[in-house]
Amino acid sequence: MIKEKKTQIFVFHYKAGPTITKEPCYVNIWAGQNKEANCQGLTGDNTGDNISSKNKYYSELTGLYWVWKNTQQEIVGSVHYRRFFTVQPEPFLQSCRRLLYYLVGIHYKRYGLIYTQRVDQFRDAILTEQEIEEILTNNDIILPVRRKLKYTVEEHYNRYHDFSDLNLIKSIIKDKYPDFNEALEEVLCGKRLYANNMMIMRRADFDQCMSWLFDILFEFEKRVNLDDYQGYQQRILGFMAERLLNVWFIASSLRIKELPVIYFKHFKYAN
Numbered sequence: 001m002i003k004e005k006k007t008q009i010f011v012f013h014y015k016a017g018p019t020i021t022k023e024p025c026y027v028n029i030w031a032g033q034n035k036e037a038n039c040q041g042l043t044g045d046n047t048g049d050n051i052s053s054k055n056k057y058y059s060e061l062t063g064l065y066w067v068w069k070n071t072q073q074e075i076v077g078s079v080h081y082r083r084f085f086t087v088q089p090e091p092f093l094q095s096c097r098r099l100l101y102y103l104v105g106i107h108y109k110r111y112g113l114i115y116t117q118r119v120d121q122f123r124d125a126i127l128t129e130q131e132i133e134e135i136l137t138n139n140d141i142i143l144p145v146r147r148k149l150k151y152t153v154e155e156h157y158n159r160y161h162d163f164s165d166l167n168l169i170k171s172i173i174k175d176k177y178p179d180f181n182e183a184l185e186e187v188l189c190g191k192r193l194y195a196n197n198m199m200i201m202r203r204a205d206f207d208q209c210m211s212w213l214f215d216i217l218f219e220f221e222k223r224v225n226l227d228d229y230q231g232y233q234q235r236i237l238g239f240m241a242e243r244l245l246n247v248w249f250i251a252s253s254l255r256i257k258e259l260p261v262i263y264f265k266h267f268k269y270a271n
Contacts, residue, residue, distance in 0.1 A: 031063030059238030077200030112145025140254035183251035
């Protein structure tokens with residue numbers, strides 16, 4: 001049982017790994033516990049109203065759905081077990097690496113991300129409860145720095161996934177939420193993207209966002225055969241949610257605070 005606080009940020013896990021931060025506002029959740037026998041003692045997303053059994057299609061969205069349906073906080077957020085927001089300045093040596101990113105052509109992929117193996121060095125830089133509440137006094141939502149893409153969001157999706165999925169989403173939004181058509185086109189024609197389904201916002205906004213998002217995802221699920229998606233592509237609804245959330249963020253006109261994300265690509269601890 002989770003003891004609820006005013007501010008709670010849910011850290012979604014799907015594989016074995018360390019729980020990095022000890023900040024009391026962070027709650028570790030095993031997304032997709034329905035399919036796992038051993039989940040390191042973490043709270044699962046398979047109680048109450050849940051879609052845990054669909055994790056292979058929804059990824060961390062099964063955890064997000066569980067939070068929406070089974071918890072209640074004034075401020076609620078979503079991060080990953082190795083991706084966390086920060087307001088701390090990037091260390092000098094770390095920022096110097098960005099010159100190398102340009103030389104090897106990966107600056108697009110790492111824009112807004114602080115890649116590190118050093119949990120001991122960066123743990124204390126993870127966004128704190130106090131920092132969250134201070135930011136939200138003048139903003140409505142905390143999001144990752146938008147990723148820069150080489151292509152438009154639509155072309156990027158079509159290069160890595162089935163283009164017919166986006167056409168279906170366009171049709172669903174046109175039918176159910178025509179007021180979002182303009183925001184959808186703005187996202188698809190742009191080259192910037194809030195990635196990884198990460199966010200922190202007030203509960204009322206979160207509930208509205210989740211209601212809109214899952215209504216579209218469930219409608220999408222009704223109109224396709226999920227058995228047709230194999231391997232990497234099975235995570236179709238998680239991929240689709242990334243794009244849809246960007247549409248909602250733009251259409252909602254919320255005051256957005258973008259923050260860098262610490263990405264613990266590999267874990268390493270000091271002796």
